[in-house]
Amino acid sequence: MLKYHHGLLNILQQALEKKYHRAMTENCAENVVNIMTNEFPTSAAKKTYASCVFLEKEGKDYRVSENFEKMLGNREFYEILEEVVEFGIARYQMNYSKTYQDTDLVLYQKYTYEDACRLLNWERNEVPLNIGGYKYDKKTKTFPVFINYDKQEDISDTTKYEDHFLTADRLIAISKSGRSRDSEDVQNFLKAKERGIDVQLFVRKNKDDKISKEFYYLGRMTATGRSEEFVMANTDKTAVEIEWALDTPVREDIYEYIING
Secondary structure (H helix, E strand, O other): OOOOOOOHHHHHHHHHHHHHOOOOOHHHHHHHHHHHOOOOOOHHHHHHOOOOOOEEEEOOEEEEOHHHHHHHOOHHHHHHHHHHHHHHHHHHHHHHOOOOOOOOOOOOOEEOHHHHHHHOOOOOOOOHHHHOOEOOEOOOOEEEEEEEOOOOOOOOHHHOOOOEEEEOOEEEEEOOOOOOOOOHHHHHHHOHHHHOOEEEEEEEOOOOOOOOOOEEEEEEEEEEEEEEEEEOOOOOOEEEEEEEEEOOOOOHHHHHHHHHO
């Protein structure tokens, strides 16, 4: 965008393949456009960044927006932005270039909810309250699971899930309350493989980190087939306990930190 002002998606696609050996899927392209046109954020953030529209449609591709093009004409602004981009590329090469399998995520790196939505190529960001532990995105067929391993004592009984590791590659995770084995989200978990659904695991020790709110990315996982419906303690709500097999056993130091602290 700094050097080229027209045909940007096509240029980006070629650059990704040539320099980084990364393919840009249709979902990825749409995600990039939504981020650069302020369509990705939630309503509150959308207002905050209302002026951050960097692209505009041009035929079948995109060009630099008129306002952003004017800003790029300011030499000082251009040089600052160029420095930021160079820093971002260097940071990517150092910390994020060795991605896990065919994802855009790096095993054991830490990500926020928004990072996950963006890197899974969701059309729109989701606020944590709407995710509520996990959320299925129909368009990308991705199903991230977010676990707070240590639960706070003062939370409600319907959210006091006893998620826990059995071993470094086996996990017991609980569905949302008010679910049975026949619930759609539970069925998507249990039949993920045959339905082509990509379940990925994000875990953090607890909610004590009030600033970053980041989760360790622990890769893909598959339901083993073992599940049990039960009534949650002190409630009349049912939930389903599901056993998961992680594709990659959790690295020892992170595993010990999560389960023992």
